[in-house]
Amino acid sequence: MTGTIEDERTQDCAPDTGTLTSPPARISAREILPVPAALTLLGLLAVYLVAEWTGNPVNAVVLAIVVMIALCLIRVPVMIALIASALLGGLQAGLGIDGALGAFNDNLLIGAQVGLTYVMVGALAVALARSGLLEVFARWVSRKAGTDEAATGRGVKWALFGLFVVASLLSQNLVPVHIAFIPILIPPLLGVLNRLKVDRRAVACILACSMSASYLLLPTGFGAIYLNEILLANFNDVGTAYGLSGTADMAPRAMFWPVMGLVAGMFFAVFVSYRRPREYPEPVAGSAVEVEESSAPVSPRPFQLVMTLLALAVALFFQIAFDSLLVGAMVGFLLLTVSGVFRWREQDDVFTTGLLMMAQIAAIITVASGFAGVLTATGQIDPLIQASADFIGDNRTFGVFLMLFVGLFITIGFGDSFASVPILAPIYIPLAVELGLGPLAVMALLGAAAALGDAGSPASTISLGATSGLAADGRHDHIRDTVIPTFLHCNVGMLLFAGVAVALL
Numbered sequence: 369m370t371g372t373i374e375d376e377r378t379q380d381c382a383p384d385t386g387t388l389t390s391p392p393a394r395i396s397a398r399e400i401l402p403v404p405a406a407l408t409l410l411g412l413l414a415v416y417l418v419a420e421w422t423g424n425p426v427n428a429v430v431l432a433i434v435v436m437i438a439l440c441l442i443r444v445p446v447m448i449a450l451i452a453s454a455l456l457g458g459l460q461a462g463l464g465i466d467g468a469l470g471a472f473n474d475n476l477l478i479g480a481q482v483g484l485t486y487v488m489v490g491a492l493a494v495a496l497a498r499s500g501l502l503e504v505f506a507r508w509v510s511r512k513a514g515t516d517e518a519a520t521g522r523g524v525k526w527a528l529f530g531l532f533v534v535a536s537l538l539s540q541n542l543v544p545v546h547i548a549f550i551p552i553l554i555p556p557l558l559g560v561l562n563r564l565k566v567d568r569r570a571v572a573c574i575l576a577c578s579m580s581a582s583y584l585l586l587p588t589g590f591g592a593i594y595l596n597e598i599l600l601a602n603f604n605d606v607g608t609a610y611g612l613s614g615t616a617d618m619a620p621r622a623m624f625w626p627v628m629g630l631v632a633g634m635f636f637a638v639f640v641s642y643r644r645p646r647e648y649p650e651p652v653a654g655s656a657v658e659v660e661e662s663s664a665p666v667s668p669r670p671f672q673l674v675m676t677l678l679a680l681a682v683a684l685f686f687q688i689a690f691d692s693l694l695v696g697a698m699v700g701f702l703l704l705t706v707s708g709v710f711r712w713r714e715q716d717d718v719f720t721t722g723l724l725m726m727a728q729i730a731a732i733i734t735v736a737s738g739f740a741g742v743l744t745a746t747g748q749i750d751p752l753i754q755a756s757a758d759f760i761g762d763n764r765t766f767g768v769f770l771m772l773f774v775g776l777f778i779t780i781g782f783g784d785s786f787a788s789v790p791i792l793a794p795i796y797i798p799l800a801v802e803l804g805l806g807p808l809a810v811m812a813l814l815g816a817a818a819a820l821g822d823a824g825s826p827a828s829t830i831s832l833g834a835t836s837g838l839a840a841d842g843r844h845d846h847i848r849d850t851v852i853p854t855f856l857h858c859n860v861g862m863l864l865f866a867g868v869a870v871a872l873l
Contacts, residue, residue, distance in 0.1 A: 404442060405442040405443070408438050408441070408442050409438075409442075412434070412435060412438055416431070425460075427748050427751065427752050427755075428457045428458070428460040428461035428743075428746040428748045429457065429746060429749050429752050429778070430752065430777075431453075431456060431457055431460050432454060432456060432457025432460075432742070432743060432746075433453070433743075433777060433778075433780060435449075435452070435453040435457075436449050436450060436453035436454075436739070436826070437780065437826070439452065439453065440847055440851070441847060443847065446732055446826045446827060446846070447731060447732055447735045450732070450736055450738075450739045450827060451472075451735060451738075451739075453739070454468065454472055454738060454739045454742040454743075455468050455469075457742055457743060457746055458471065458472075458742050458745070458746065460746075461746035461747065461748055463742075463745060463746065467745070468742055468745075471738075471741045471742045471744070471745035472739070472741055472742050473738065475737045475738050475740060475741025475742075476734055476735075476737060476738045476741075477737075480734050480737075483730030483731065483734045484694065484730070485693050485694045485697070486546075486547075486548065486730050486829075487722065487723050487727070487730050488693075488694050488697040488698055488701070488722075489546070489548035489693060489697045489722075490548060490551070490722035490723065491697070491701050491719045491722030491723065492548070492679075492683065492697040492698075492700045492701045492704075492722070493548045493549065493551065493552040493722060494718050494719075494721045494722040495679075495700075495701050495704040495709065495710065495718050495722070496552065496676060496679070496680070496700075496704070498704075498709050498718060499672050499673065499675070499709050524560070524564065525564045525566060528557065528560070528561070528564075528566075529570075529571075529574060529638065532571060532574045532578070533574060535549055536574070536578030536579045536582060537578055537581075537582045537586075539579060539582070540579055540582035540583040540589050540590045540591060541582055541583075541586050541588045541589035541590070546579075546693075546829065546833070547579070547829055547832070547833025547834075547836070548697075548833075550575065550833045550834060550836055550837035551833075551836040551837045551840065552837075553837065554571075554837030554838060554840065555837055555840035555841075558651075558838075558840060558841055562647070562648050565645035565646055565647055566645075566646070567645075568648075568838045568844050569637070569641075569642045569849050569850075569853040570637050570638050570641070570642035570643075571834075571838060572834045572835075572838060572849065572850045572853055572854055573633070573634055573637035573638070573641075573642070573854055573857045573858065574634055574637075574638065575833070575834045575837075576823035576824070576830050576831065576834055576850075576858050577630045577631065577633055577637075577823065577854075577858050578634070579823075579830050579833075580630055580822060580823045580830065580858060581627045581630045581631060583595075584623050584626065584627050584630075584815070584819055585620055585623055585624065585627045586620070587616070587619065587620055593786070594785070594786060594789075595616075595619035595620060595623070595815075596616055596619065598786055598789045598790070599619055599789055599814065599815045599818075600614050600615075600616065600618070600619050600811075602789050602790055602793040602814070603793065603797070603810070603814060605793070606793045606794055606797045606798075607797050607807075610797060610798055611801075612797065612801070612810060613807070614807060614811055618807070618808060618811055619811065619815070621808065622809075622811040622812040622815060622873075623812060623815050623816070623819075624869075625812070625865050625866065625868070626812060626816040626862050626865055626866040626869060627862075628865050629861040629862035629863070629864060629865025629866060630823075630858055630861060630862050631861075632861045632865065633856075633857035633858050633859075633861030633862065634857065634858075634861075636857060636861065637853065641853070641857065642853070648841075648843045649843060651842060651843070652841060652842030652843065671708070672707075672708070675703070675704065675707035675708070676704070676709065678703070679700045679703045679707070679709075680700065682699055682700060682703055683696040683697060683699055683700030683703075684696065686699045686700075701715075701719070732827055732832060735827075736827035739827070744791075749778065749791055750794075750795065752774065752778075753774060753792070753795040754795065756770055756771065756774050757795065757799045760803075762803075764803045764804065764805075764871070765867075767799070767803050768803075768805075768813060768867050768870045768871055769863075769867045771796055771799070771800075772813070772817050772820060772863055772866055772867055773863070774817070775788065775792055775796075775816070775817025775818055775820050776817070776820035776859060776863065777821070778791065778792070778821070779817075779818060779819070779820055779821030779822055780821040780824070780825045785818045785819040785820075785821070786818075788817075788818035788819075788821075789814065789815070789818040792814060792817055792818055793814055796810075796813060796814050796817060797810060797814065800813055800814075805870065805873075806873060808873045809869075809871075809873035812866065812869055812870050812873060813870045816862060816866035816870070817866075819862070820859050820862055820863060821855075821859060823854045823855070823858035823859065824852075824854045824855025824856075824858055824859050825851070825855075826846070826847065826851050831846070831850050831851050831854060832846075834850050834854070835849075835850045838850065
């Protein structure tokens, strides 16, 4: 089975060698709608009809999320899957097409604001790449990987894994550029990873687990936003009526063991699931890596390197001073423009390249905000959580794991753990108190339930960011090589560790 999937992926990614004048090949029915896709759609329809005919209508939120995941798994483009499933969820909730579209459109502005920030950060990342700093580093690593035999190869492999972990941690805190470092750092190193026969699914898990662990545990940068401004604030707002009160030092302690689940999942991916060597074909014609390999190597001057480091420092200062990643990235980009890292007339080209690099991510983030808006407008999130609460009864252990699972399900749909906390807090906190959980356990349950699904959601910025770098040569599939591996390793480990921790705290 594995060989068949690999063969199909290689065939899908292979460049078309035919000429423009050759007649188009006849497309068979199985190529138009593959059997697995048809069976998946028929299965969903059958389950839905049975539920409706037996008087058990499907919750609109459940329907929308299940359909979205199913469509992504059968390779429907993520944006189409989000829009189609949002409309189906709206129809199931009785909003009608107009109501569903209205809720969808009303929330696009939120995603567009975030998407604009990613575009600007992408432009800064491309400008930084023009300095040649990363290219010099990639060439050095490539030479190091080829100087000796297996021992050196293993050393370089583990050094790269360590680099990815450190860069991921810093990207959420000390230099909070989030995912923007991935499409700049990873593509120049794909050739080295291929020579070392590294399975990129392991790299995807390293990036996803490390970035998630950073903002869930370290209270700086994005971590300060999640732990203090969102998790702690909602805990105190809702918990006050139930005698709960949290302090800033509680949030990292509450999230320690759930984060250890992420670490365990990352180690399992690296040492067990994807430890075997894996070979990748040559880059697809016209891909970013193929274009990069055909261009002349960059030899940066010392002044350019100094200005690059200065631009990073200035961008970080303005970001902190104005509490805006958009402003920081813009100032850093302008500083690189006037410093001679690239010519003045090239700045439009540099910005456009950054725009193209982040366009897909920005567009999916925007559409995902509309999807989340429809889920909220259905009014069926609270009934879903309340039904889970009624089903739990007095079984504490079962209740903890069920609440974590429901949180995982909701966050997969939202693609954003930051947005899930305010939704879960009003229901989860009183329910947890009723089950006899202490303040630290309640905070751990709420924080972990909202964070589950952030890594592994098709619309998550973490998943999209990992794919943006690893798929630069056209040999990495977003769903099969990023979403599924990160979902299994990040979420399963975190679910188990969080459940046990909440039960023991």
